[in-house]
Amino acid sequence: MNKIIQEIKKSVLSALWLMILTFPIMVIKVNSYEGVVLWRWKNLMWIGIGTFFLSWLWRFLLDRKENGPGESKPDADRDGKFSLRKALGERKVKIPTLAVLAILVLAFPFMVKFYQVGIMTSALMFVILGLGLNIVIGYGGLLHLGYAAFYAMGAYTYGLMYLYWGLPFWAALPLGAVSGAVFGIVIGVPVLRLRGDYLAIVTLAFGEISRLLLENMSGFTKGPEGIAQIPRPGFFVKLSLQGATTYLFYICIVLVLFAIFVIRRLEDSRIGRALEAMKEDDIAAQSMGIDLAKTKLITFALGAVWAGMVGVVLAAKTTYINPGSFTLMESVMILVAVVLGGTGSIPGVILGAFLVTLIPEYFRALADYRMLMFGVALVVMSIFRPQGIIPRVRKRYLVGEDKS
């Protein structure tokens, strides 16, 4: 009984606190046209009631996390019980699942309305961006807040080369990758000595600097008005708008598969291990003979390659680019996708990228509140599931324990 009174007291307190906090924006509304002030007391009531129950739920969840049935072991340890991950690992299940998925993906542009294909292409582009940033953050452990700068680099590579030399899409795609990587190294060199928060701040600044440069070098980049009428890729002949969008959808699918293939191979290779050692403990890594400067530059280059390619695809998809598409917000959204889905985990990042792009698309009513929602989601995730929605599974090496 005593405990319940305590709980009620806590909830009442949080409700009162939030009521006072939100009072100015939720209650007072000034109608400047008629010169009257509206007092919306009803809002205050709803906030009070809502907070009362939500804070109760919040404390319940926190309590359960700390003392409750803490059986959130990784799937590999749960013997006997059904596990999706384990089932998918088996050949019998894996191949048909992949086949169905492949057919669905291939048929997707013909099953849905045209504008859905465009949305899905954007989502796929975001997946590649997420996978790229995941190399830098998830494997290399370098918090990079200016990722959109690499993205811009790719887009402007295509935009400018088309503008000045009339370069086609297929030539720009590899060049975008190269210019992304080069830009990654160029940004990487001055930040070699930084880590943690300092690195985050400097990369954030670099992101903004590159956007401002694009905006202000009007003679070269056409400044804020941007570059228009960039051609969509043609498939031997010039494609209609619909055809080109579908074509880009397939290009994105191929790029996603290519990214997954490359990243998975890197993950368990000498370079991948070096990246991870650097993330875990850079001093120990250096003492084990890993060249930190080189490894950091490799990390930036490997991460930036993908942004460069997606930049080219973006320029081709929208046929118009301007510096406004590469703001800090863009970098933050990619970061949210990575952290939400699971840092260092490929399926996690893919899911995260879809959530971040598709939820605001399909729940238009919520679109205005999406920043608020992602903020709440990040807070909740970092408390209850810091490893992300689909955490990374470590590779196990067959060591033949029974042989010895």
Next chain:
Amino acid sequence: MSRTILDINDFSMVFGGLRAVDHVDMHIDEGEIVALIGPNGAGKTTLFNCVTGVYTPSEGNITVAGPNSEIIRTNGKKPNKITELGLARTFQNIRLFSSMTALENVMIGRHPKLKAGIFGAIFRDKKTRDEEERVIVDSLKILKKLNLAKYANEPASSLPYGAQRRLEIARAMATEPKLLLLDEPAAGMNPQETKELDDTIKRIRDEEGLTILLIEHDMSLVMSLSERIYVLDYGKLIAEGSPDVVKADPAVIKAYLGE
């Protein structure tokens, strides 16, 4: 007379107004087990950090014997370059790659001995695949040497404390060093574990032909292991010699026990 592997000559390390290490001369010959002891704050770990390149020495020379017996000055070289010259270390406060498995930790130690680059990783040609296979086999061998094979697929952070200490040694050995620098390898171990460590260090020295420099506070381990001892106090070398000589040295007794 075996050749000198590490030669420290009139070496000082100054932090602002503090002389952490003050005009120290040391040398370590091939095959020796040498201990560096001294009260807390005497500058032992600072000396280690300078030798392995974490700090750049303020004064003096540190030289190591190169692969063709040439003398190489290491002042100001990066830690990874020094590791490539055949020096490997462990850390006083365990610095394993804690979420990586024990095997992966040792595989990181093999890093400088391998060549595979980005394109090798992506295309996975025969050379890269062979190399990967060899790394796993070699790393497992090293784990076995230190009785860690059963932990191969466990994350390093979940290993028992003593095993974590041994894994640090395993990881350092994976770089195939000539000189192994152990910073308080027995810290926090119980007498049983310390005894085992004693045997292990002697065994790997004999099997691998290693030279070992260790910092240690456990005097029974120091006396049993080392052939020569250097004693540091307030950054100055106050004694050196065989365990018996050092034990009887009045300056050492004074440094440890006071007047």
